[in-house]
Amino acid sequence: MTVFLTGSPTRYGEDHFTEDNGFLADVRAALSKAAGPGVLPRVLLVSAAPDDRAFTDSVLEGMSLCIHRSGIRTQEVVMLDRRNAAEAPYLVANAHWIVLCGGHVPTQNRFIHEIGLRELLQGFDGVVMGCSAGSMNCASRVYSHPELPGEAVDPGYRRSLEGLGLTDINLVPHYYQVKDVWLDGKRLFEDIVFPDSWQHRFYTLPDGGYIKIKDGRSTLHGDAWEISDGRIRQVSHENSSYSFMNLIFISPHFPETYWHFCAGAKANGINVLGIADAPYEQLSPQLKDSLTEYYRVRNLEDYDEVFRAVAFLSYKYGKIDWIESNNEYWLEQDARLRTDFNVTTGIRTDRIASIKNKSEMKKYYALGGIPTARQVKGADGADAIKAFARKAGYPLIAKPDNGVGASDTSRIESAPELEKWLEAHSGHLSHYVIEEFISGLLVSYDAIYNDRGEPVFENNSVFPTPVMDIVHQNLDTCYWTNRTVPAKLAQIGRRTVKAFGITSRFVHLEFFQLDRDREGLGRKGDYVGLEVNMRPPGGFTPDMMNFAHSTDVYQIWADMIAFGERRKSLGEQFYCAYAGRRDCHSYRHSHEEIMSRYGADMCMCTRMSPALADDLGDQVYIARFREKKEIERFFAFLTEA
Numbered sequence: 066m067t068v069f070l071t072g073s074p075t076r077y078g079e080d081h082f083t084e085d086n087g088f089l090a091d092v093r094a095a096l097s098k099a100a101g102p103g104v105l106p107r108v109l110l111v112s113a114a115p116d117d118r119a120f121t122d123s124v125l126e127g128m129s130l131c132i133h134r135s136g137i138r139t140q141e142v143v144m145l146d147r148r149n150a151a152e153a154p155y156l157v158a159n160a161h162w163i164v165l166c167g168g169h170v171p172t173q174n175r176f177i178h179e180i181g182l183r184e185l186l187q188g189f190d191g192v193v194m195g196c197s198a199g200s201m202n203c204a205s206r207v208y209s210h211p212e213l214p215g216e217a218v219d220p221g222y223r224r225s226l227e228g229l230g231l232t233d234i235n236l237v238p239h240y241y242q243v244k245d246v247w248l249d250g251k252r253l254f255e256d257i258v259f260p261d262s263w264q265h266r267f268y269t270l271p272d273g274g275y276i277k278i279k280d281g282r283s284t285l286h287g288d289a290w291e292i293s294d295g296r297i298r299q300v301s302h303e304n305s306s307y308s309f310m311n312l313i314f315i316s317p318h319f320p321e322t323y324w325h326f327c328a329g330a331k332a333n334g335i336n337v338l339g340i341a342d343a344p345y346e347q348l349s350p351q352l353k354d355s356l357t358e359y360y361r362v363r364n365l366e367d368y369d370e371v372f373r374a375v376a377f378l379s380y381k382y383g384k385i386d387w388i389e390s391n392n393e394y395w396l397e398q399d400a401r402l403r404t405d406f407n408v409t410t411g412i413r414t415d416r417i418a419s420i421k422n423k424s425e426m427k428k429y430y431a432l433g434g435i436p437t438a439r440q441v442k443g444a445d446g447a448d449a450i451k452a453f454a455r456k457a458g459y460p461l462i463a464k465p466d467n468g469v470g471a472s473d474t475s476r477i478e479s480a481p482e483l484e485k486w487l488e489a490h491s492g493h494l495s496h497y498v499i500e501e502f503i504s505g506l507l508v509s510y511d512a513i514y515n516d517r518g519e520p521v522f523e524n525n526s527v528f529p530t531p532v533m534d535i536v537h538q539n540l541d542t543c544y545w546t547n548r549t550v551p552a553k554l555a556q557i558g559r560r561t562v563k564a565f566g567i568t569s570r571f572v573h574l575e576f577f578q579l580d581r582d583r584e585g586l587g588r589k590g591d592y593v594g595l596e597v598n599m600r601p602p603g604g605f606t607p608d609m610m611n612f613a614h615s616t617d618v619y620q621i622w623a624d625m626i627a628f629g630e631r632r633k634s635l636g637e638q639f640y641c642a643y644a645g646r647r648d649c650h651s652y653r654h655s656h657e658e659i660m661s662r663y664g665a666d667m668c669m670c671t672r673m674s675p676a677l678a679d680d681l682g683d684q685v686y687i688a689r690f691r692e693k694k695e696i697e698r699f700f701a702f703l704t705e706a
Contacts, residue, residue: 066093068193068231068278070200072238075131075166082135086286086304089135091277092194096137096335099161099191104511105140106161106192113198115176121146124166145180153180156240165199165372170209173198174226183229193231193690197238199469200276204228208235208267210258217249217257224261229578232278233383234296234309237269240297244269258297267292274301276309280516281386281409283309284628285334300334307334308627311382313375315390315399316341316365317356318348320418320674322608326391327355329623338378341365351649356383368398375402386410387626391571391600396421410516410569412599419565420599422466423498430594433564435557436586441498442466447487450499454483457501462492462533466498474533476502503586503593505577507531510550510558511602511610513622513631516569520559521631522621525550526602532680542645542682543700546606546613548638554578555594565597571622573598604681605643605669610687612668639689642696644703645673645682653705656684663688663699 068090076084082089100106110128112121125144132139143149147154157163163186177183186193195203200322207228211217212516237243237258246253268276274287285307291300301307317327317339327337328351336357342365345353353359358381360374379385387410388402400417402408418425423440430437441453443466454461454477463486464474477483477499490497511524528544535542550558554576561574575595582588601607601618610618615636624632646652660667669687688699 066189066191066193066231067099068195068203068611069095070195070203070232070234070236070275070276070278071272072197072200072236072240072270073272074194074196074275077242079618080134081131082137086275086423088273088275088286091275091286093137095279096162103482104161105138107140107159108142108162108164109156110142110144110164110166111173111177111182111199112144113166113170113173113176115146115150115172118148119144120168128164128166136584147176150176150180154185157182157185157189163189163191163193163517165193165195167197167199169213170198170207171200171223171226174202174207174209174228177202177229178227186229186231194277200238202218202226202228202235203231205230205233206235206617207410208237208239208261208265210253210261211248214249217251220297220359232276232283233266234283235265236276237267237292238272240269240271241270244284254292254297259297262292262296263294264382265293268300269297272651282629283628285309306628307606310335310386310627311338311378311384312387312389312626313335313338313340313378313385313402314356315345315371315388315395315402316392317352319341319392320604320677321349322605323391324349324352324355325607325619326389326622327352327615329617331355331357331619332620333623333627335623336382337628338382340371340374340378360460365395368401371398371402372405375406377407391599391622393600393603396600412567412570416566419674420567420597423464423596424466426594426597429565429597430561433560435561435594435677436591438462438500438503438586440498441502443490443499447494450487450494451480451483453499456482459483460502462500462502463497464500465494474536474538476533492565503577503579503583503595505579505593506605507595508554508576508578508592509602510554510561510574510576511572511606512558512562512574513571513618513625514568515625515629516564517629518568520535520562520564521625522616522618523550523552524554524614525608526609539647539649541647541650541704542643542644542680543704544695546609546641546643548613548640553590554592557594561594561597565599567599569625571600571618573599573600573602604673605671605685605687608669609641609643609687613639615639639691640693641668641689642697642699643681644686644700646684646686646703647678648683651706652703654702659686659703662702666690666695666699 076083078318096106114120118362129142138474205224211225215224276285285301290297290300312335330337339356339359342362362370387682400412400414403411404413424442461477474525507528508527512520513522525547576592579591586593607618617633621631666688671685673681673685
C-alpha cells in the first residue's frame with residue numbers, strides 16, 4: 066500500500082493536482098504500479114458527509130474532473146456514502162485507488178467505522194490518498210481539533226478518535242488558511258492546537274505539500290511545520306523533504322567524528338536520539354546540535370540500563386525505526402536492542418554471529434563462492450589444531466574468534482611456537498581460531514548499501530603494512546584510499562555482501578590480494594576473503610573517503626537511512642594518504658617542515674584518540690594527491706628517522 070496525506074491535492078484555486086514537490090509524478094507512479102501495466106485504475110471516493118447527498122455528489126463531480134484534468138485516465142470513479150454503504154467490501158476490494166475526501170473529521174470517522182473500513186483495508190495493495198479530514202482519519206489515534214462553531218467550548222467534544230491505523234502522523238491541514246482562524250472566541254492555533262500539543266506532535270502543511278508513506282517510510286515533501294509542547298517550528302521547505310523516523314544512535318560521541326552521522330540524519334528530518342555514558346556537557350557543540358534528545362546512562366555496558374533508556378525514548382517519541390552505533394564494539398548490543406524492540410531495519414540477534422565470529426563467517430563466504438584461508442576452531446582442541454598445522458604448514462595466524470583489529474592476534478612460526486601458544490591459552494582455546502598464513506596485499510572494500518541490497522557508494526583502501534605488524538612492532542601507520550575501486554574487487558565485494566544477506570548498512574570488508582598463485586585460493590592478483598566488518602572503517606577513514614571522492618559519506622549514509630538512496634554526488638577524484646606517527650619515535654622532519662612541504666595538500670592534521678592509537682598512531686597527517694606516485698614520497702618524508 067502507498068499512502069498520500071494531503072490537505073488538498075491541489076493548490077488553492079487550481080482545478081488539477083499540483084505538480085509541485087513532485088506530487089503528481091509520485092501519484093502517477095504509485096497508480097501505475099497498483100493497477101499494473103496498461104490497466105486504468107478504478108477509483109473509490111469515501112465521503113466525509115455520507116448523509117448529505119447534494120454535497121457528496123458535488124464532491125464526486127469535482128474530484129472526477131480534477132483527476133481527469135490532471136491527466137490521469139481511469140476506468141471509473143465511484144463515491145462511497147450511505148446509499149451504497151452495504152457494498153463497501155466489494156468496492157474496496159475492487160479499487161486500485163481509494164480517496165478519503167475532506168469534510169468534518171468526526172462525521173467521516175463515524176462512517177468509516179460503520180462500514181468497517183479499517184478491517185477492509187487489511188491487505189489492500191493499492192493507493193490510499195487522504196484529503197484534509199481524510200488525511201486526519203488515516204492516523205491510529207486521530208487528533209480531531211474543533212472546527213465547527215460550538216465545538217471548542219463543548220466539554221463533550223472528543224479531540225482524540227480511533228482512526229484507520231495507516232500512520233501515527235497527526236495532521237492539521239491547510240496551514241495558511243487556518244493559522245489565523247478564531248473559533249468560539251479562541252484562536253485555533255494559539256489557544257487550542259498549541260495547548261493540545263503538550264506531550265504530542267502535530268504537523269501542519271499548506272495545500273501543495275504532502276506526506277508519502279511507502280514500505281514503512283514516511284516522507285514529507287514541501288513546506289511544513291511541527292507543533293509540539295506548545296511550540297511551532299518549520300521542519301521542511303518547498304522542494305525539500307523531511308523523513309519521519311526515530312533513530313537511536315548508541316555512543317554518538319565516540320569516535321569523535323561520528324557526530325557527522327547524527328548531523329546528516331538530522332538534516333533529513335530524523336529524530337536523532339543519543340544514548341551514551343558521557344556527561345552531556347562533555348559532548349561537542351556539533352553533536353549537541355545534532356541530537357533531538359540525549360539520554361545518559363551510568364554504564365553503556367549495562368544492558369538493562371540501556372534497555373530502559375530505549376524504552377523511555379520509545380514511549381516519548383513513538384516507534385523506533387533505527388538503532389545504530391556504526392561501532393564494532395556495540396554491534397551485539399545493537400542487535401539485541403533491535404530484537405527486543407522489534408526494530409527490523411538492521412541485524413538482529415539471530416544473525417549477529419555470522420558477522421562477529423570469524424568461524425561463522427566461513428559459512429557465508431562459502432555460500433558466495435568466495436575463497437578464504439583454511440581455518441580450525443580452537444574449540445576443536447589442541448590435537449585438531451596440531452593436525453591442522455601439519456596440513457597447512459607454517460606460519461599460522463591465531464586470533465580471537467570474536468575480536469576487533471589485531472588485538473590478541475599472534476603469528477606462529479613453528480611447531481615449538483605452537484606448543485608454547487597452546488600452553489599459554491589452554492584454558493580458553495575456544496575463544497580463538499587458527500588460520501593458514503596468506504601472503505599478499507591487504508585491501509578493503511568499503512560501501513554503503515541500501516535496503517534493496519544495492520551499493521549507493523563504494524570505496525577501496527590499501528594497507529601495505531598489516532595491522533598486526535603495526536601493533537606488535539610499534540610501526541608507523543601508512544595506508545591510502547584509491548581514486549576508484551578495481552572492478553574485480555567491486556565484484557567480489559558485492560558478492561560477499563549478497564552472500565551475507567546484508568542491507569541498509571555501511572560495510573568494511575577486508576581481502577588479501579594474492580602476491581603469488583595459491584592452489585585452492587586463486588592466481589596472483591586475485592582476492593581472498595579475510596573478514597567482514599558490518600560498520601564503517603575505523604579512525605578517520607570515512608573522512609579520507611570524503612577527501613578522495615569530494616563527497617560526504619556521512620550524509621550518504623543518512624540519505625540511505627532516510628530515503629533508501631544516495632542524494633549526495635561525487636566530485637573530483639583523488640588519492641588520499643594517511644600517515645600516523647608515534648610519540649615514542651624520533652623523526653627527521655618536524656611538524657613545521659611537513660606543513661611547509663605538504664600544507665597545500667593536507668586535508669587533516671590532528672591527534673588520534675588514545676583508544677585507537679595502537680593501530681593508527683598518535684599524530685595523524687592526511688593529504689590527497691592527483692598522482693599515485695606522490696603517496697610513497699609523502700610516506701617516506703613523514704616517517705624518515
